[in-house]
Amino acid sequence: MKNSHSLLLFVVLVAGLALVPVLGSRALVQDLFMVLCLLVLALNWNMLAGFAGLVSVGQQAFVGIGGYAMFAAVILGGLDPLAGVLIGGVVAMVLSVPVAFFAFRLNGAYFAIGTWAVADIARLAFGQWKALGGGTGTSLPKGAARDMIGADAVKEMLGISAAAATDAMTYWLALALVAVMMLASWLFLRSRMGLGLQAVRDNPVAARSVGVDPLRLKALVFLLTAFGTGICGGLIFIQIGRISPDAAFSLLDWTAFVIFIVVIGGIGTLPGPVIGVLVFYGLEQLLADYGTVYLIVLGCLGIAIMLFARRGLWGAFIERTGFDPLPL
Numbered sequence: 297m298k299n300s301h302s303l304l305l306f307v308v309l310v311a312g313l314a315l316v317p318v319l320g321s322r323a324l325v326q327d328l329f330m331v332l333c334l335l336v337l338a339l340n341w342n343m344l345a346g347f348a349g350l351v352s353v354g355q356q357a358f359v360g361i362g363g364y365a366m367f368a369a370v371i372l373g374g375l376d377p378l379a380g381v382l383i384g385g386v387v388a389m390v391l392s393v394p395v396a397f398f399a400f401r402l403n404g405a406y407f408a409i410g411t412w413a414v415a416d417i418a419r420l421a422f423g424q425w426k427a428l429g430g431g432t433g434t435s436l437p438k439g440a441a442r443d444m445i446g447a448d449a450v451k452e453m454l455g456i457s458a459a460a461a462t463d464a465m466t467y468w469l470a471l472a473l474v475a476v477m478m479l480a481s482w483l484f485l486r487s488r489m490g491l492g493l494q495a496v497r498d499n500p501v502a503a504r505s506v507g508v509d510p511l512r513l514k515a516l517v518f519l520l521t522a523f524g525t526g527i528c529g530g531l532i533f534i535q536i537g538r539i540s541p542d543a544a545f546s547l548l549d550w551t552a553f554v555i556f557i558v559v560i561g562g563i564g565t566l567p568g569p570v571i572g573v574l575v576f577y578g579l580e581q582l583l584a585d586y587g588t589v590y591l592i593v594l595g596c597l598g599i600a601i602m603l604f605a606r607r608g609l610w611g612a613f614i615e616r617t618g619f620d621p622l623p624l
Contacts, residue, residue: 302621304307312477316456317464325463331577332470337550338530338569339477339555340521345555346564347485348517349497350402354411356551357395357418358388358522362529364422367539369587369603370440370561372427376438377444381469381530389519389527396518400511419545441534466535473531478525481565485624489513497564549621556594560601562608567622585616 317325337355338547344350349371362384369380394450395414402410423431437609441447442458444465451461496510503571529550533539543549553576561572583590614620 303321306475306478310471311565313471314423314468317460318583322456322460322463325460325467326535327471329463329561330469331573332534333475333528333532334465334554334557334576335569336470336473336477336560336624337554338573339474339481340524340528341551341554342558342565342569343481343517344521346558347490347497348514350514350518352399352411353408353409353547354415355521355525355554356545356547356549357415357593358392358525359529359532359550360415360418360541361388361391362526363533363539363544364425364428365427365526366530366533367434368437370436371434377440377530377534378446378469381527381534384530385523385527388529389523390487392519395522396515400514400518402597415545415547419541421540422544424471429540431541432565433538433543433577435535435538441537444534445615463499465530465536470528473524475529482597482622482624485566489516490624493517499594556598558608560598560608562612565608565610565614566624568608568610568620569588572608 301542316328320328323606337359341352341355344352344355344485361383361438364386365384366377366380369375369383370377373380375383393462395411399407399410399414409520422428425601428434433519443463444462447458447461447465450456450464451458455463456464485494492503492508493513495506496513500510529544536543557572558569559572562568562572575597580590583593601608607615
């Protein structure tokens, strides 16, 4: 019964958010699009670090790969940007195989530093791709985003401009990605494989002794999160319309902020990233006019959470109330 109530609330929230492009301003749609993309990245990172025990500091590599693959599909292949987004996810997953081959030989802090080094190598390598602007980057061809499949239908249906229709489409795709990832994560973590993954995180030796293959499970999660992160990267840069190595492989934007979101919300919990991204967005809006004060407050809040609520805000809520509406 508890799960059915949680599922109903989830459906209602998704349906309500889907109405934002119809009822809200274009600025609100753009803001919430970035919030949803950060949530997708946070869900992926939480699956890696919170449930698989793989603390990566290089997930920006797959954001950049997904974005560049989308641009290559559009500019060099003449494909629709939406097809480019899917290609970006596939390319990110394929390239995650050699990354895993290298990174899985490392443990703990060495794994984190290794993934960071791989991401920086990717940034430097894509900066040499002259067909896509080299180190200065490039922009999508004029009208490419506005001519996406379905954009004209959205424009006619809502009676809005072509640019606003593009924003609405990317917003709905980001919302759909969040919904699919939340549901898929919940089902996976409650499955036999999901329980095995959490056992590996807590005690790899004990998990192996009862027949769990730690390497296979971690590799599966690493590949799937690379796919989701690559798709998100493609969506982000459709909305931005321009890409460069520094923007695509930004440690601050696509990993540091994501880690903050997961830590304050509750690492190793499914609703934690949702709580974290809401706090992050609220602080961003509240302190937008105060410059560096915004980053200082984020840092102080992160330190306070790690000191006094190590399981994050969602974990603290469960400890105090004894109520978990979304048990795994």
